[in-house]
Amino acid sequence: MAEVKLLGLWYSPYNHRVEWALKIKGVEYEFIEENLQNKSPLLLESNPIHKKIPVLIHNGKSICESMVIVEYIDETFEGPPILPQDPHDRAIAHFWAKFFEEKGPAVGKSFLLKGEEQEKAKKEVCDMLKILDNEFKDKKFFVGDKFGFADIAANAAALWLGVLEEASGVVVVTSEKFPNFCRWRDEYINCSQNKEYLPPRDELLVHFNARFQAAASAPK
Amino acid sequence: MAEVKLLGLWYSPYNHRVEWALKIKGVEYEFIEENLQNKSPLLLESNPIHKKIPVLIHNGKSICESMVIVEYIDETFEGPPILPQDPHDRAIAHFWAKFFEEKGPAVGKSFLLKGEEQEKAKKEVCDMLKILDNEFKDKKFFVGDKFGFADIAANAAALWLGVLEEASGVVVVTSEKFPNFCRWRDEYINCSQNKEYLPPRDELLVHFNARFQAAASAPK
Numbered sequence: 001m002a003e004v005k006l007l008g009l010w011y012s013p014y015n016h017r018v019e020w021a022l023k024i025k026g027v028e029y030e031f032i033e034e035n036l037q038n039k040s041p042l043l044l045e046s047n048p049i050h051k052k053i054p055v056l057i058h059n060g061k062s063i064c065e066s067m068v069i070v071e072y073i074d075e076t077f078e079g080p081p082i083l084p085q086d087p088h089d090r091a092i093a094h095f096w097a098k099f100f101e102e103k104g105p106a107v108g109k110s111f112l113l114k115g116e117e118q119e120k121a122k123k124e125v126c127d128m129l130k131i132l133d134n135e136f137k138d139k140k141f142f143v144g145d146k147f148g149f150a151d152i153a154a155n156a157a158a159l160w161l162g163v164l165e166e167a168s169g170v171v172v173v174t175s176e177k178f179p180n181f182c183r184w185r186d187e188y189i190n191c192s193q194n195k196e197y198l199p200p201r202d203e204l205l206v207h208f209n210a211r212f213q214a215a216a217s218a219p220k
Numbered sequence: 221m222a223e224v225k226l227l228g229l230w231y232s233p234y235n236h237r238v239e240w241a242l243k244i245k246g247v248e249y250e251f252i253e254e255n256l257q258n259k260s261p262l263l264l265e266s267n268p269i270h271k272k273i274p275v276l277i278h279n280g281k282s283i284c285e286s287m288v289i290v291e292y293i294d295e296t297f298e299g300p301p302i303l304p305q306d307p308h309d310r311a312i313a314h315f316w317a318k319f320f321e322e323k324g325p326a327v328g329k330s331f332l333l334k335g336e337e338q339e340k341a342k343k344e345v346c347d348m349l350k351i352l353d354n355e356f357k358d359k360k361f362f363v364g365d366k367f368g369f370a371d372i373a374a375n376a377a378a379l380w381l382g383v384l385e386e387a388s389g390v391v392v393v394t395s396e397k398f399p400n401f402c403r404w405r406d407e408y409i410n411c412s413q414n415k416e417y418l419p420p421r422d423e424l425l426v427h428f429n430a431r432f433q434a435a436a437s438a439p440k
Contacts, residue, residue, distance in 0.1 A: 049319070049351055058308075061308055063308070063311045064315055065314070065315055065318050067318075068311050068314040068315050068318060071310075071311070071314060072307055072308070072310070072311040075307040075310065076307045087292055087295040087296045088278075088281055088283070088292070090291075090292070090295065091283045091288050091289070091291070091292040094285070094288040094291060095283075095284055095285050095288050098285055098287075098288060098321070099269070101318070101321075131269055
């Protein structure tokens with residue numbers, strides 16, 4: 001059997017994109033939890049340019065960047081397709097994946113940073129939500145009538161944003177402001193198939209609660 | 221024949237990535253030059269989210285984001301392949317394309333912005349050059365032994381950076397500091413095949429000279 005290792009962080013949305021793809025394809029893998037304060041020699045060697053998780057190691061070869069890994073998994077392993085087959089649909093999926101690569105990091109920053117950087121990130125999140133709210137005015141998925149590549153890329157907006165809101169006590173998303181986004185998000189989180197792939201919300205909440213508490217009690 | 225339109229700006233590296241792919245595949249297309257000060261209704265309608273060039277319109281359907289378009293062209297039209305066939309090689313190509321999507325914009329900013337933003341962009345360019353210099357220590361192309369997707373993504377570092385240096389009079393790249401990058405860049409620009417695909421350097425220089433002169437004589 002192919003040897004697959006994933007270097008990651010269980011609470012990271014980037015990591016979960018990859019886990020999701022591996023689960024869709026039914027690939028068995030060894031998960032190696034990294035410590036960002038003390039990165040492993042394997043991580044530094046496997047991703048020498050960015051030194052970031054996630055990294056997939058397949059038969060000794062490393063692949064970096066979460067959505068690049070998801071596409072690699074889609075092309076390498078048997079199982080249900082993640083990217084659409086039609087070139088125009090694939091382009092729409094790639095377009096949205098790039099959108100979330102660019103806009104997604106603001107989700108974490110808008111809660112975990114402070115001052116000017118935090119305000120800038122909050123504005124980015126609101127701009128992103130406006131776009132998504134408009135996008136889901138008359139559709140349910142990013143591409144056609146199926147959940148796939150772009151939706152996996154959107155996981156931080158769908159799940160982590162709400163968890164960070166609850167842990168920090170700061171509300172950004174309301175159904176009055178972003179009704180279509182909220183409908184999409186609720187279906188995303190509650191659909192039975194996704195539930196199987198997403199990390200447990202309560203465990204994420206415990207993790208981020210602890211982070212906010214630690215930040216609040218840290219010396220100023 | 222398929223109807224292909226490209227909404228772009230002749231001097232933009234993003235635009236040229238798409239033109240390069242269209243030329244590799246031998247696709248005939250209508251080029252529609254945009255005016256960023258007065259964007260056409262067609263551009264606003266075809267790329268409602270980013271309102272940016274380039275946009276490819278193929279049989280009435282629009283595709284946005286330069287590298288997404290290059291991949292669409294590769295998958296849609298006959299002709300020499302742009303992305304490698306092997307999934308791991310494809311992943312490396314996607315990795316580098318993402319690298320240039322993230323780091324590339326600093327090239328323009330480091331010459332065209334001012335103050336703190338300019339300094340930040342210059343540092344980003346130097347960080348990028350260090351990585352590329354190390355990457356080309358013992359290889360000639362990003363992936364395997366062929367020019368392709370990642371190299372097309374790298375066009376701003378290969379050509380535009382030098383043009384902007386010459387037009388602005390500010391030197392960032394020296395062969396003492398980045399010998400491997402310079403060797404790669406010189407081969408990239410001078411290889412007879414690429415020459416056919418790249419925009420004329422002297423015309424780019426005239427354009428950017430005029431921009432720097434206009435900026436210098438603008439009221440402060």
